[in-house]
Each structure stands twice: as structure tokens, then as C-alpha cells.
Amino acid sequence: xxxxxxxxxxxxxxxxxxxxxxxxxxxxxxxxxxxxxxxxxxxxxxxxxxxxxxxxxxxxxxxxxxxxxxxxxxxxxxxxxxxxxxxxxxxxxxxxxxxxxxxxxxxxxxxxxxxxxxxxxxxxxxxxxxxxxxxxxxxxxxxxxxxxxxxxxxxxxxxxxxxxxxxxxxxxxxxxxxxxxxxxxxxxxxxxxxxxxxxxxxxxxxxxxxxxxxxxxxxxxxxxxxxxxxxxxxxxxxxxxxxxxxxxxxxxxxxxxx
Numbered sequence: 001x002x003x004x005x006x007x008x009x010x011x012x013x014x015x016x017x018x019x020x021x022x023x024x025x026x027x028x029x030x031x032x033x034x035x036x037x038x039x040x041x042x043x044x045x046x047x048x049x050x051x052x053x054x055x056x057x058x059x060x061x062x063x064x065x066x067x068x069x070x071x072x073x074x075x076x077x078x079x080x081x082x083x084x085x086x087x088x089x090x091x092x093x094x095x096x097x098x099x100x101x102x103x104x105x106x107x108x109x110x111x112x113x114x115x116x117x118x119x120x121x122x123x124x125x126x127x128x129x130x131x132x133x134x135x136x137x138x139x140x141x142x143x144x145x146x147x148x149x150x151x152x153x154x155x156x157x158x159x160x161x162x163x164x165x166x167x168x169x170x171x172x173x174x175x176x177x178x179x180x181x182x183x184x185x186x187x188x189x190x191x192x193x194x195x196x197x198x199x200x201x202x203x204x205x206x207x208x209x210x211x212x213x214x215x216x217x218x219x220x221x222x223x224x225x226x227x228x229x230x231x232x233x234x235x236x237x238x239x240x241x242x243x244x245x246x247x248x249x250x251x252x253x254x255x256x257x258x
Contacts, residue, residue, distance in 0.1 A: 002030055003030050003031040004030050004031070004235070004239040004240065004241065005027050005030045005031045005032035005085070005238075005239065006030070006031030006032075007031060007032075007033065008031070008032050008033070008084040008085055009032070009033045009034075009035070009076060009080040009081075009082050009083055009084045009085070010027050010032040010033070010034055010035065010084065010085035010086075010087065010238070011035040011037065011072065011073070011076050011083060011085070011086045011087070011121075011125065012024045012027065012034065012035070012036050012037065012087045012089060013037045013038070013063055013072075013086075013087065013088055013089050013090045013117060013121060014037075014038055014089035014090040014091070014117075014140075015036035015037055015038050015043050015046065015058075015089070016038035016039075016040040016042040016043040016045075016192075016193070017038075017040075017042060017189075017191060017192055017193070018188050018189075018191065018227065019089055019140065019183070019186065019188070019227055019230050019231060019234075020038070020087075020089035020090075021046070022227045022228065022230075022231045023087055023089065023231050023234055023235065024036045024046055024050075025046075025049070025050065026231055026235060027085075027087075027235060027238070028050050028054045028056065030235075032085070033054075033055040033056070033080050034046075034050075034054060034055065034056040034057070035056075035057045035058075035059065035072070035075070035076040035079070035080070036056060036057070036058045036059070037058075037059045037060075037061050037063070037072050038060060038061075039060060039061065039062055039063070040060070040192075040193050041060060042192060042193070043058045043059070043060060044058045044060075046058055055080070057075065057076065057079050057080075059071075059072055059075060063090050063116075063117035063120060063121060064112045064113065064116050064117055064120075065120070066120040066123070066124065069117070069120040069121045069123070069124040070124040072121070072124070073121075073124040073125050073128060077128055082128070082132050083125055083128045083129060083132070083135060084129075084134075084135055084136065085135065085136050085137075085138075085238050086121060086122070086125045086129075086135070086136075086137045086138070087137075087138045087140070087234060087238060088117065088118040088121050088122070088137070088138070088139045088140060088160075089140045090113070090114075090117035090118070090121075091113055091114035091115075091117065091118070091140065091142075091153075091156070091157070091160075092113065092114065092153075092195050093110070093114075093144070093150045093153045093195065094106070094109060094110055094113060094153075094195045094196050095110070095150075095196060095204075096149045096150055096204065096207050096208045096211055097149055097204060097207045098148075098149055098207065099151040099152075102151070102152060106152070107152045110150075110152035110153050110155075110156055111152060111155065111156045111159075113156070113195075114142075114153055114156035114157055114160070115156040115157075115159045115160060115163075118139050118160050118163065119159075119163060122137060122139075122163065122167060122178075125137070126167075126171070126176070129175075129176050130171075130174060130176070133174075133175050134175035134176060135175070135176045135177075136176070136177045136178075136179075136237070136238050136239075136242075137167070137176065137177070137178045137179070138179055138180065138181065138234050138237045138238045139160050139163065139164050139178070139179070139180040139181075140160075140180065140181055140183065140234065141157045141160040141161050141164070141180045141181065141182045141183075141249055142154070142157040142182055142183060142258070143182045143183065143184045143215075143218075143251055143253040143256050143257070143258030144157055144258070145157050145158045145161065145182070145258050146218075146258050147211065147214060147215070147218075147258075148210060148211060148214050149207045149208070149210055149211050150211065157182075160180060161180060161182070161249045164178050164179060164180040164247065164248075164249055165247050165249075168246040168247030168248075169247060172246050172247070177237075177242070177243070177245065177246040178246055178247065179237040179242070179245060179246060179247070179248045179249070179250065180237075180248070180249040180250070181230065181233045181234050181237065181249070181250050181251075181252050182249050182250065182251045182252065182253065182258045183225070183230045183252050183253065184215060184218075184219055184224070184225060184251070184252060184253020184254055184256050184258075185212070185215040185216065185219070185224040185225065185253070186224055186225050186226070186227060186229075186230055187224045187225070187226055187227070188227055215253075215256070218253070218256040219253055219254035219255055219256045220254055220255025220256070221254030221255055222254070223254060225252065225253070225254060229252065230252055233250055233252045237250065
């Protein structure tokens with residue numbers, strides 16, 4: 001196993017399940033000292049899973065609130081003395097339907113879920129990275145910036161792409177790289193805590209199926225990716241192997257450029 005992250009301090013958000021959990025497992029295996037964050041108590045399972053050989057701090061937080069994001073970054077620095085890598089993985093479609101069917105509060109909830117955690121965490125982490133003279137941020141966006149039946153989510157992820165480019169522009173000569181991946185459709189185990197616990201109506205099932213069909217049709221490979229295919233791209237951008245790359249949103253969607 002490569003040790004690309006030996007002794008580096010990495011904060012991973014949305015680490016309780018899915019892509020975020022796999023990022024935490026793999027970056028820890030490559031030597032990182034890890035701060036794993038999620039709103040769910042499930043994140044604490046990583047303490048036992050990763051064993052005594054990994055230096056890890058697990059935290060629960062509501063990253064839609066700036067105060068919680070600041071608390072997380074402060075805890076990381078208090079525990080490990082620095083902050084080298086931030087991987088912003090929180091976000092995801094809550095509802096899937098044509099835009100005219102969204103209610104005002106649903107639109108606001110989608111933007112709060114899929115833009116503000118990344119925006120706030122970048123703001124909270126940046127002063128520490130500037131003080132120590134460097135760092136790497138990887139934001140998890142989505143190819144859904146060009147898709148159907150999830151306009152508010154796509155708009156939020158478009159904001160993540162703009163944030164990535166602008167923050168990289170401001171900080172490239174100050175030692176901080178900022179990049180993003182844009183995952184396409186990804187095969188993953190059923191979520192242990194669903195984003196939307198309400199049972200789908202027959203109409204909502206049709207709308208969701210339209211997303212699946214469009215995602216497969218837009219992919220040149222005509223398939224969903226695996227979690228490890230997503231994680232590989234994230235870890236590459238977080239590593240020193242990508243030391244001459246910043247301000248990029250990398251599509252990871254089997255040829256779908258989003």
C-alpha cells in the first residue's frame with residue numbers, strides 16, 4: 001500500500017457511509033491522521049473498524065451551520081496540531097422531481113444540504129491552512145449540474161464548482177490547492193440513514209427512474225461506477241501526485257462530463 005498521506009491530517013466530512021466512509025478507510029490506510037465527521041452517530045464506528053493503528057478523531061456535527069464547521073476544524077487542530085487535507089463530501093439529492101413540483105422549503109433544503117456544508121467548511125479550514133503555509137481541499141460535486149429532475153441539487157453543485165474555481169484562483173500562490181470531483185451514477189449499498197425517509201409515490205418512482213435512465217444514457221460506458229472508482233479520483237486530487245493541479249472539477253462519470 002502506498003503511503004501518500006503519511007502523517008498528514010485529513011478532515012473527511014460525510015464519513016459515516018458511502019463514498020465518505022470509503023475515503024476515510026483508504027486515506028487512513030495510506031497513513032493519514034484522520035478526523036471523520038458526520039451528523040450521524042454511525043461515524044463513531046470508524047474508531048473500532050480502523051483499529052488501534054490509526055490516529056482518528058470522530059465527530060458529529062451539523063455542517064449546514066458555520067459554527068459546527070468551525071468547531072470541527074478547531075477540534076482537528078487542537079488534536080493534531082495542523083490541517084493538511086479537507087475533503088468535503090456532504091451533500092446529495094433529497095427529492096427527485098421536475099422543478100415545477102418542488103416546494104419553496106424543498107428548494108432551500110436542497111441548497112442547504114449540498115452547497116453550504118462545503119462553503120462553510122472551506123471558510124472554516126482556510127485560515128489554518130494559510131497560517132501553516134499550505135493544504136489541499138477536494139470538494140465532491142456532481143455531474144448532476146446537467147441532468148433532469150433535480151434542479152435545486154444541480155444548482156447547489158454548480159455553486160460548489162464555482163466555489164472550487166474561485167477559491168483556487170485566490171489561493172494558488174499561497175500554497176493551497178482546491179479541486180473537485182464530479183461523480184456520476186455510483187453503485188453503493190443502501191443508505192443506513194436515507195436522505196428522504198418518506199415512501200416514494202408511484203409518480204416519484206417514475207421521476208427517479210428517469211434520472212437513472214438519463215445517467216446511464218449520458219455515460220459513454222453505459223454503467224454506474226463503483227465507490228472505489230470515485231474514491232480513487234478524490235484521493236489522487238488530495239495527494240501530492242496532483243501537486244500541479246488546482247481549480248479543476250474532474251468528472252468521474254464514465255465519460256459524462258456533466
